[in-house]
Amino acid sequence: MVILSASALLLSGCEKDDETANVSFITTYPVVSLVGEQWEVLQVGEAFTDPGAEAFEGETAIEYTTSGTVDPNVPGVYVLTYTAVNQDGFSGSIRRYVGVVTPEAAAIDLSGQYKRNAGALGVSTVTQIEPGLFETDNIGGVAAPGPSTTVRFFHYDVGQLGVPPQDVQGSEFAAVDATVIPGVSYTWSVINSGYGAAPRTFVKL
Template sequence: MKKNSLKYFFLLFALPFLFSCERDLETEGISRITNYPVFDMPGEQFMSVPVGGTFNDPGVTATEGGASIPVTKTGDVVDTSTPGVYVMTYTATNKDGYSASTKRYVGVIAPDAAAADLSGNYKRNAGVFGVSKVTKVGVGLYTTDNVGGVAVGGPATSIFFYNPTGNRLVGPEQNNGTGVFAVTNATYSPAAGTTPASYTWTVINPGYGAAPRTFVKQ
């Protein structure tokens, strides 16, 4: 009995090592550390050109652990004869099959919008009456530091948007580093007589409702 007991003891003791070796063989050659693609984007992520201008895509490169990897470009083809906002997506995949992507935005701006300047402070006419500081940063290209008119704006509520033609505004889907935002149904109303300029849009973000938000220039 003692001899058999000892035999079973050694068998039970050895089983974990047998299974451990089997698992090691099954995972042999599989990377346990993956380096995700890192992008380098020459130029600006948000760009604009006037109608009839020239756009040359500076392109995007990607590396994995310091080594270059291929980048695939999809999305819009920029037509500089047609006002609008064009979005291009650049995607790279590492050796373990993990993909990452980045985007470039190009606004083609009509002459009337190119000549306009919407800069200024705009107060939301509802809620906490937060103030949005709108700044022109390019031809028909702007930023706001308070997309939803919250009490205090800042980097977490900042986006880029375009005025491509007439009184139409476009805020394409974008990641500002703290969340993904876009605006829809966006229009601008210039000042008329004693009525100040204003703009209205709906913010697309999980933290905001679906109601339009109007901002009046101060």
């Protein structure tokens, strides 16, 4: 909730006649919540039905729009964004991530520890959430990983990783050009204002 103030323009020698002078008003930001899971894995060819979202302005349900599509026949990572706008024009949104994964990729568990081969030589601990979906606690290979460096990613085809844009404690992270040699190493370039764009390689310990 935010309080906004509208002040009258004061002109020398003139009286204030603007009825909105020094008037304050309260706006309630829209809150958008997902129906179902935020991270979903589909096998290639499996039907996808978008469970949608719910949007409220205070206790009042409001409409929302959806951007993005999912092609369940093409391996990859898809992002659906649900956005609602309140009566004062303020918006809120939330994202759903859908990985369309090949059976061959889903059969490979990438879990384990990987050490970056440059920079701080940080260790990334990769955990399997479900077949095809993983989490690392150290997207950039920093010396001291933690919640602020933890992201999720998909192994959607053998050798191919997808790290979609995601909010991590108020900072957005993603990675591009992400590849993996199962059991050996993975490489990606981090997209975040605090990180350089050079590829980062992590070798399995």
